[in-house]
Amino acid sequence: MQAAHIRLLQVFDEIYKTGSVTRAAEHLGLGQPAVSIALARLRAHFNDPLFVRIANVMEPTPLACELQEQVHGALASLEQVFGYRGSFDPTRAERTFTISMTDISQLVLLPSLWAHLRRTSPGIHIDIVPLSEQTPRLLESGEADLALGFVPQLEAGFYQQSLFRQRYVCVASADHPRIRQRLTLRQFEREEHAVVTSSGTGHLILAKEITSQGIRHNIALRVPNYLGIAFVIEQTDMLVTIPERLAEVLEGRGRFKVFPVPFALPDYAVKQHWHERFHHDPGHRWLRGVVSDLLSTARR
Structure with a gap:
């Protein structure tokens, strides 16, 4: 796939998510004319307007709705192929990780995790969401990076690492x-x-x-x-x-x-779980290592 084609898919995806050519341009770091030209090429290719302005919002046409899942999947696959093999420098990276954890883990892990990040990785930010029946879906969709705790429902279909035994x-x-x-x-x-x-x-x-x-x-x-x-x-x-x-x-x-x-x-094992899509991502590997080291240190 040519770089120009990838850019067209990114433009489509951002307009679909934001409902705005202007915001799509901002998110992609492009000028608005470049996004408008890309949209015109997409419209010509599919012989469909794809997005129609209604009350200042670019609403997708039925064809755009049909295409969205395929476009999003193609971009995710490309990210997995190219992005996950890149390097990751935690001292310079600007990234937010979402961790699904219990309130116990928040009490035990968060103070030391936050101190470690502020000391070594000031551009890394953490969002915490509770463990729930939605956790498997969040890991699969990429809305959560890690799940931390005793989570039997994640034993099958997810990578896992035992952190410590709990009694x-x-x-x-x-x-x-x-x-x-x-x-x-x-x-x-x-x-x-x-x-x-x-x-x-x-x-x-x-x-x-x-x-x-x-x-x-x-x-x-x-x-x-x-x-x-x-x-x-x-x-x-x-x-x-x-x-x-x-x-x-x-x-x-x-x-x-x-x-x-x-x-x-x-007793039982407290583990961290993650989806296959993030298994080889350098940033994700770094985060898993930090969590493992901190909890091992706390255990000692």
């Missing part, structure tokens, strides 16, 4: 009136519990094991994330069973007591 611990307020130096199974069953039900954690492992072992779990409060759970536990008599890495973050930041879970419970 659960029980946390109570330092002022808990009944739990002092140790937590017994009997106490675990008699006390009220708060549970966190967010995706991307080992919550399902915990619930399954408690049920299979016939352990009584008196759940008094369910919350969708971990960010507020520390304040709840610190100021009530409830217990919460949370990943050990989160407990390490909370210790020293409030009045808590941390205990081993008083029954057998398997």
Whole structure:
């Protein structure tokens, strides 16, 4: 494919996305006359206006709508062939990465990640989106670069790297009136519990094991994330069973007591996942290496 043909596809794609010849020119770094000429060539080639101005917006014709998926796919393929084999200098690069992660990962990873980026890669920016049922689609579409956490639904069809093993611990307020130096199974069953039900954690492992072992779990409060759970536990008599890495973050930041879970419970792997389309991208490889190194350092 000739460079001129690639430019025509880029013009088509930008006008389709922005609905504007002017904004398409700005995004492509071209003059507006050059974009107008390219649009005229496209119209002549397809014998169709492709985009019609309606209320100051360039609306696509039915043929343009049919072409868009093919044009976008062709450009993505070209980017994969040519762009992903390029070099990446994190000290000079200007790029935004989107990471899908749990609030636990935000607490554990983000402070060190941000400090590392500001020290070594000032042009790199990070957008965080929550792990959800939409995460596989976001990785496939390129709207997210990485997914970080315990995500069984990403075990098949995505690349993955184990970062560390995670286990659960029980946390109570330092002022808990009944739990002092140790937590017994009997106490675990008699006390009220708060549970966190967010995706991307080992919550399902915990619930399954408690049920299979016939352990009584008196759940008094369910919350969708971990960010507020520390304040709840610190100021009530409830217990919460949370990943050990989160407990390490909370210790020293409030009045808590941390205990081993008083029954057998398997650990699980926290991983980073990514789609095949980014596997060979130098910038993406750099980001995966940074995440792996930081979490390995934190683990040590």
